[in-house]
Amino acid sequence: MATTCKLIAKTTLGSSASNIEFTSIPGTGYTDLLLISSTRSDRGGVGNGKIIVTFNASTSGYSYRTIRGSGSAASSSSASSQSGLDVSAFTATSAGQTSNTFSSTEVYIPNYAGSTNKSVSSTTVGENNATEAYILAMAGLWADTSAISSLKVAEESGYNFVSGSSFFLFGISK
Amino acid sequence: MSDTTPIAVIVDCTDGTVTERPLTADEIAVREADAAAAAAAQAERDAAEEAKAAAKASAVAKLEALGLTADEAAALLGV
Numbered sequence: 001m002a003t004t005c006k007l008i009a010k011t012t013l014g015s016s017a018s019n020i021e022f023t024s025i026p027g028t029g030y031t032d033l034l035l036i037s038s039t040r041s042d043r044g045g046v047g048n049g050k051i052i053v054t055f056n057a058s059t060s061g062y063s064y065r066t067i068r069g070s071g072s073a074a075s076s077s078s079a080s081s082q083s084g085l086d087v088s089a090f091t092a093t094s095a096g097q098t099s100n101t102f103s104s105t106e107v108y109i110p111n112y113a114g115s116t117n118k119s120v121s122s123t124t125v126g127e128n129n130a131t132e133a134y135i136l137a138m139a140g141l142w143a144d145t146s147a148i149s150s151l152k153v154a155e156e157s158g159y160n161f162v163s164g165s166s167f168f169l170f171g172i173s174k
Numbered sequence: 175m176s177d178t179t180p181i182a183v184i185v186d187c188t189d190g191t192v193t194e195r196p197l198t199a200d201e202i203a204v205r206e207a208d209a210a211a212a213a214a215a216q217a218e219r220d221a222a223e224e225a226k227a228a229a230k231a232s233a234v235a236k237l238e239a240l241g242l243t244a245d246e247a248a249a250l251l252g253v
Contacts, residue, residue, distance in 0.1 A: 010185070157205035157208065
C-alpha cells in the first residue's frame with residue numbers, strides 16, 4: 001500500500017463551541033490518524049487554553065506524561081486514571097494573548113483501528129506576539145482495545161473554542 | 175466564563191457533514207465534574223511541587239550551614 005496522508009474531514013468554527021466531535025471515522029483504509037487543530041480559547045490569561053481529547057465517548061482509561069517549556073523554565077508532569085487526554089495542559093492560546101492568535105496542535109494516533117491499547121502523542125505550541133508563550137509535548141495512552149471510531153476535542157467546562165478555530169482529521173496509510 | 179448553553183459541533187466523517195447542537199444536561203454535568211477533578215488534581219500537583227521546592231531549599235541551607243558553598247550544595251543535590 002502506498003504511503004498517503006488524506007484529509008478525512010475538517011471544520012472551522014463560525015461561532016464559539018465547547019467541543020468538536022469527529023464521528024463515523026472509517027475503520028479501514030488507514031493505519032494511523034493525525035488531528036491538526038488551530039485553536040483559541042475564550043478562557044482568560046496567557047497559555048490557559050485546554051484541549052482535551054477523548055475517543056469513542058469514553059471518559060476512562062487515559063494516562064499521560066507531559067513536558068512543558070515557557071522559554072525560561074521547563075517542567076514535567078504525569079497523570080493517570082484520567083477522563084481524557086489533556087494535550088495542552090495550560091499551553092494553548094487563550095484570551096489574554098494577542099488578538100487573533102491561535103495555538104497549533106498535532107495529535108498522532110498510530111494503529112487507531114487495532115485491537116491493542118492506543119498510544120497517542122501530541123505537541124501544542126501557543127502563539128502570542130509577546131514574550132510569554134508555551135510549548136508542550138505529551139505522550140499518552142488510552143487503555144482500551146476498541147477501534148477508534150469517534151474523536152472529541154473539548155475545552156473544559158465553562159469555556160469555548162472561539163470562532164475561527166479549525167480542526168482537521170487526516171488518515172495515514174503506510 | 176460563558177453563561178450560554180455550550181455548543182457541540184459534530185463532523186460526520188462519512189460525508190463531511192457538519193451539524194451543531196446544544197450539549198445535553200448530562201454532558202454538561204460530566205464536563206463540570208471533569209473540570210472539578212482536573213482542578214483538584216492540578217492543585218495537588220502544585221502543592222507537591224511547592225513542598226519539593228521547599229524541601230530542596232531547606233536541604234541547601236543545611237548543607238551551607240555545614241560549610242559547603244551554594245554551588246557545592248547544588249551539585250550534591252543535582253539542582
